[in-house]
Amino acid sequence: MKAVLKSRRSWLGKATGAGLGFLSGGPVGLVIGAVAGHLVDRVSDRSAAPGVVFRQDHIDGLFRLSGHLAKADGHISKEEIHEATRLMDKLRLEPSRRQQAIRFFNDGKAPLYRPDRDLYSLNASLSGLDKEVLLSLLLRLAYADKTLQPAEIRVLKRVCDVFGVSAIRYLWLKNRARVGYDWLSExxxxxxxxxxxxxxxxxxxxxxxxxxxxxxxxxxxxxxxxxxxxxxxxxxxxxxxxxxxxxxxxxxxxxxxxxxxxxxxxxxxxxxxxx
Structure with missing residues (x-):
């Protein structure tokens, strides 16, 4: 798959975190997001993990699904904003792509968004291992605030249904996410x-x-x-x-x-x- 590896400036984490924060929590969220972005900036010199790359359309779908999952329990926490910002940083999105990722995240949390279109598209174009990577990234987002809510579990189960991930495999991936395993920093x-x-x-x-x-x-x-x-x-x-x-x-x-x-x-x- 085509890699997305672009250089970025040290202010990108702050800008992205502030954008996501404002979308989910207004002025207060903007401040929280900027703080989270600052934390990302402090580790921005670390290289992306080798071997984990997504096409641009995969990334678009991933952030729509991320927004949908984060909003599933009715609100988006500052920990979920931090995790979404961290994901952008790991994927090394250039400024224009980071802004698009924020927009897709916002699209995904909208009440009218339905995830099946993205899920079926991703299922048709991703390999089996890459589907598990994407599911694991969603699990990390869901566990950002340390607990899984029933609404979040329903979203994750739907991902498993479309991707053909067995219940046993899902439990294994969930346990890895719970203890902090990161596919992008394996x-x-x-x-x-x-x-x-x-x-x-x-x-x-x-x-x-x-x-x-x-x-x-x-x-x-x-x-x-x-x-x-x-x-x-x-x-x-x-x-x-x-x-x-x-x-x-x-x-x-x-x-x-x-x-x-x-x-x-x-x-x-x-x-x-x-x-």
Whole structure:
């Protein structure tokens, strides 16, 4: 898919956050949005995650769906504004495209907006893995204020229905979003031999490993193994080939499988050391 990678100036986060804030909360929202945008500006030098790119029409649909989801419970929180602004920053939208994204977000939160047109269009043009990335971005937005409301769950379930995402798969993606996993900043776990970290850094590596598997630290050893095996099976090249996945999708799946394997090895070693 065509990448959207444009340079941006340090004021873009503030302007975008203020725009979204004004749309959802008037003058007060403008101030909140500008503050959120300032936080985005502070991390604007970080590069976008490799391997996650969307065509322009995909991005348009994503922001309409984001506006619809954020408004589903009747109001848009400052955390949801911050998350939408963060997404624009990660996608590195140029000024004109950021303004369009704000407009599409606003279109999506309008009472007359119906998401099915965008959902069916995205379903026809995205690969299976890219649909999961898009669903995960929506889940992050829904969890921006730490809870899922019934209206938000209904929207997300409709996305799953159109995209053909199973209930089990949805629960797994939801759990990853809940613990803060970010597809646009996917942790690149190094080979296990590189995890000889100082005590002060070990906790971060272990937490990343749990996030990769979509699990909490208190998971049992048995459930850890079950999840690991299921995740490895999901990204098995033969299964993806049978589903008609592209070569690019299969290569990405191999990378994810390697990341899962390394995360599991790290957690097994970590848990043995705790006993």
């Amino acid at each position: 942790p690149r776990i190094l080979p296990e031999t590189r995890f000889r970290l100082r005590r002060g850094k070990e906790g971060s590596a272990v937490q990343n490993a749990y996030s990769v598997l979509g699990l909490e630290p208190d998971v049992s050893d048995a459930d850890l193994k079950i999840t690991y095996r299921r995740r490895m099976s999901e990204f098995h090249p033969d299964k993806l080939h049978a589903r008609g996945a592209s070569v690019a999708d299969i290569n990405r799946a191999k990378e994810k499988a390697q990341t899962i394997q390394t995360a599991y090895n790290l957690l097994r070693k970590h848990r043995r050391g705790e006993r």
